[in-house]
Amino acid sequence: MWLRAHPWVGDSLLALLLFLFDSASSRGRYDPVSETFVQAVSSSDYTLGSLLMITPLVVRRRKPVLAAYVTLFGGVFVLVTHGPYAVHPGSFALAIMLYTLLTCSTRRVAVAYATWLLIGTVLFAFVMSREHGVAVFPFVVFGPVAVFAVFWMTGEFVGARRAYHSEVEQRLRLLEHERDQQAKIAVVEERNRIARELHDVVAHAVSVMIVQADGASYAMKTNPEIASKALGTISDTGRKALGELRRLVGVLRNDSETNAEYAPQPDASALGELVEKMRQVGLPVRLTMTGDLADLPTGVGLTVYRLVQEALTNTLKHAGPGASAQVVVARAENQIEVEVTDDGLGRVNGSLVSGGNGLIGMRERVAVYNGVLEAGPRLGGGWRVRAVLPLPGESAP
Known part of the structure; x- marks a missing residue:
């Protein structure tokens, strides 16, 4: 008013x-x-x-x-x-x-x-x-005091009501602020998740394509058959990476676009296929899997797959020629352990510290499940990545 x-x-x-x-x-x-x-x-x-x-x-x-x-x-x-x-x-x-x-x-x-x-x-x-006369004293006092008492009680009532409404408004503002903060946090978390997915998919695919393209360029004149096979691998890897990118872009679309097709997320059961692809591009990999890995939670299975994928991608890019890798995935009662080692140079980008986001992305994935990640050069040469993930309901090892 x-x-x-x-x-x-x-x-x-x-x-x-x-x-x-x-x-x-x-x-x-x-x-x-x-x-x-x-x-x-x-x-x-x-x-x-x-x-x-x-x-x-x-x-x-x-x-x-x-x-x-x-x-x-x-x-x-x-x-x-x-x-x-x-x-x-x-x-x-x-x-x-x-x-x-x-x-x-x-x-x-x-x-x-x-x-x-x-x-x-x-x-x-x-x-x-x-x-x-003195007899009028109490009567004279009673009148003004009664009026003051009425105004006092009215003021107390109105003041309490205003304080209540002020507290309610303050709580509503606080709840609105918390809602906005939670929405911002959710957006940041989703962006980080998508960024990790994009990095894993693109970095792996591009690394494979670069290695194959380099090999094809050397074998183009001496061995056309090997060059043709490498070009086929590049084409297949590019198509699959494009499909993954389309899936991730579909997540960013509006909710009204319900016709977007989403490819299933990989899990630990797809490690054999991943290792086979790395062998095809020239990286000898030995895979050892123990324990029941078929019924892992979806998030844990995806994390295991991405950890192995990123570690093998780094080996392919930085281990140098002639390097080989070994992947060990073992499940115990309350945890799952992933270890990827290679016998390459033991350095990333020519140094002991990576300048990219691969190791950061792995640490973030492991941190989601309160796990532990160790990554660094091995004694005697090579690189080692080891992660321990507690299964849901268990504490961190």
Whole structure:
């Protein structure tokens, strides 16, 4: 609402209305004992006190403490100057300020203000008892205290309701922030997964194609049959890599494109085919598999396959001519161990540290299952990659 966005307008109307009522009663003063208005002479002191009490209502929400104590000062001024006639419509500003402190400030400030109001009420009752006798003292105290109590309870209710709504809004903002963060994390994780898949597929395929192309170029004139076989391997590898790329690109498409075809993910059972392909491109590989590898969880099986694929790809690229590799995959009761070794140069890109993302991708895959990965040169030459993956439900070895 417009008034809620501009609270000073409503407060100004409230102050104007209260001032009009107060001005109308300036010809008489309310006597709480006789419960009637009695004639009194108007004065500039009364007008000044009324303005001091009512005018701060305009800024009561922007500066609640200052406005409250200016109003209190106006009440004291009227009490001093008018004595038994200090109670008039403008006095309701004191109760309104008590309500304002409860809703716009702290309870400690409101308690201090209420204490001053109680002291002022007792002083007013003392003045009235001197005019009409001590018997009127409790009755004079009860009226203002009852009004202040009503405004206090109203302020407590409104303040508690505002605090509740503020807490609910804060929790909603927090939940929305957490939802956005979880969505961002999910996007990053999916992008990393796709990046790993792309690296494994492309790096393996391109490495095979490069090795075969180099071999074909050397054998083109001396042995055309070997060159033709190498070109066939390049063609077959390229087609399969293209199929994998299409599958991964299909994952990135919109959900509405439901006609995208997805190739099945490889697992440990496809290691024999992978090793055979590496042999065809000129890397002698010996594969040893022990234990039941047929019923591995899909994610674990894919991780085993990608680890062996990446390790053999690195061997093909960096081990040098004449190198051979050995792959050992063994399953125990609570874990599966993968080890790939070669007898090549024992270096990656001419150094002991790889400049690519292959080892990083392997570590990320192993970390997903709380596993352990070791990769580095072997004593005596060659390279060794060893990973231990705990099976689901088991702790890391």
